[in-house]
Amino acid sequence: MTTSRIALVTGANQGLGRALVDGLAARMGPDDLVLLTGRSPERVLDAAREVAQLPDTRSRVEGRVLDVADPEAIAHFADELRARHGGVDIVISNAVARLLPEDSQSARADEVIDVSNTATHAILRSFGPILRPAGRLLVVASSLGTLGHLDPRLHHLFDGANLEQVEYAVESWRSAIHHKTAEEAGWPRWLNVPSKVAQVAAVRAVAAERREHDLATGTLIASVCPGMVDTATSRPWFSDFSGAQSPAKAARAVLDLVFADGVDPALYGELVRFGKAVPWHDGTPLTEQDAMITP
Template sequence: MNTSRIALVTGANQGLGRALVEGLAARMHPDDLVLLTGRDDRRVTDAAHEVNRLPGTRARVEGRVLDVTDTEAIARLADELGTRYGGADIVISNAVTRMLPEDSQAERADEFIDVSNTATHAVLRRFGPVLRPGGRLLVVASGLGTLGHLDPRLHKLFDGASLDQVEYAVESWRSAIHNNTSAEAGWPRWLNVPSKVAQVAAVRAVAAARRERDLATGTLIASVCPGMVDTATSRPWFSDFSQAQSPADAARAVLDVVFAENVDPVLYGELIRFGKALDWRDGTPPVEQDRMLKP
C-alpha cells in the first residue's frame, strides 16, 4: 500500500481553500500529494500550477475538477482514492457559494444548500470510510454554526441528530423556503445560519458514531471556524475589515489542527476555533442580518 500521504481540499481555486492547499503543500513531504479541487477546469489547472511553483511548496499538487453539487462525482473520487492510494489522510471540505447582500436568499437557496450542505453530507459519507487511521476530516464552517443561533423551536432537529436526521432537517428547511413557510416555522431568512448549524450537526453526527475507534487511532473528524477572513466571498457582508485575517493567516490556524501530533478528545467532533472547541449550544439568533436581506 502507498505510504505517502494524500490530502484533498474542496473549493480550492482561491481564498481560504487556495491558502489551505498552499499551507498543506508547504508542510507535507515531497512524496505526498495534495489535490486542489474546484469546478472550473482552467482555474483548477492554473491554480495547481501556481502553487507548484511557489518557493515554499514541497509536496506535489495536482488539480482535479470536482463539482461538489455532483454527489456521484464525490463518490467516484473517494472510491478512486481508496482503490489507488488506500485512502486519504487529510480531507478539508471548504466549498461555498458566493452571495451578495442584495441577492434574494430564497432564489439562491437551492444552490447555497447544495454546495454547503448536500455536498458536506456527501463528503462525510464518502470520505469518512476511506479516511486512513490517523487522518483528518475537517469541514470549514463558522462561529454561526452553534445551535443557539437558531430559533429554539428548531433545536430538536439538530441536537443529537443522526446524519440521516440532519439531511431530513435540511430538506425540510429547503421545502419550507419554497413553500413560503420558513419564517413561521422559525427559520431565519439569512441562509448562512441554518446552513452552518446543519454542517456542524452533520459533523457531530458522524463523529459520534466513530468516536471510540477514531480516538484509538489518532483520527480526527471535526468542523472548524477560521474566523473572519478577508476574501471576495466575505467582503461584501462586512463594513469593517480591520480585524479580518488574510486567507494565509486563517489557513494557518486550521492547518495547526491538521498537523497536531495528537488528537485532543475535547476537540473531537466539535466546532474548533483557534484551537478551542466552541460550545454547541451557544449563540443568539442574528436578527439584524435578517432585516438587511431581501426575501
C-alpha cells in the same frame, strides 16, 4: 497503491481554500500528494500550477475537477482514491457558494444548500470510510454554526441527530423555503445561519458514531471556524475589515489542527475556533443584521 500521504481540499481555487493548499504543500513531504479541487477546469489547472511553482512547496500538487454539488461525483472521487492510494489522510471541505447581500435568499437557497450542506453530507459519507488512521477530516463552517443561533423551535431537528436526521432537517428547510413557510416555522431568512448549524450538526453526528475508534487511532473529525477572512466571498458582507485575517493567516490555525500531534478529545467532533471548541449550545437567535456581520 501507496503509503504516501494524500490531502484533498475542496473549493481550493482561491481564498481560504487556496491558502490551505499552499500550506499543505509546504508542510507535507516530497512523496505526499495535495489535491486542489474546484469546478472550473481552467482555474483548477492554473491554481495547481501556481502552487507547484511556489518556493515553499515541498509536496506534489495536482488539480482535479470536482463539483461538490454532485454527490455522485464525490462518491466516485472517493472510490478512485481508495483504488489508487488505499485511502486518504487529510480532507478539508471548504467549498462555499458565493452569496451577496443583495441576492435573493430564497432564489439562491438550492445552490447554497447543495454546495454547503448536501456536499458536506456526501463528503462525510464518502471520505469518512476511507480516512486512514491518524487522518483528518475537517469541514469549514463558522461561529454561526452553534445551535443557539436558531429559533428554539428548531433545536430538536439537530440536537443529538444522526446524519440521516440532519439531512431530513435540511430538506425540510429547503421545502419550507420553496413553499414560503420557512419564516413561519422559525427558520431565519438568512441562509448562512441554518446552513452552518446543519454543517456542524452533520459533523457531530458522524463523529458521535466514530469517536471511540477514531480517538484510539489518532484520527480527527471536526468542523472549524477560521474567523473573519478577507476574501472576495466575505468582503461584501462587512463594513469594517480592520480585524480580518488574510487567507494565509486564517489557514495557519486550521493547518495547526491538521498537523497537531495526536488528537485532543475535547476537540473531537466539535466546532473548533483558533484551537478551542465552541460550545454547541452557545448563541442566541440572530437578527438579519447580526447574520450579515458574524464571521
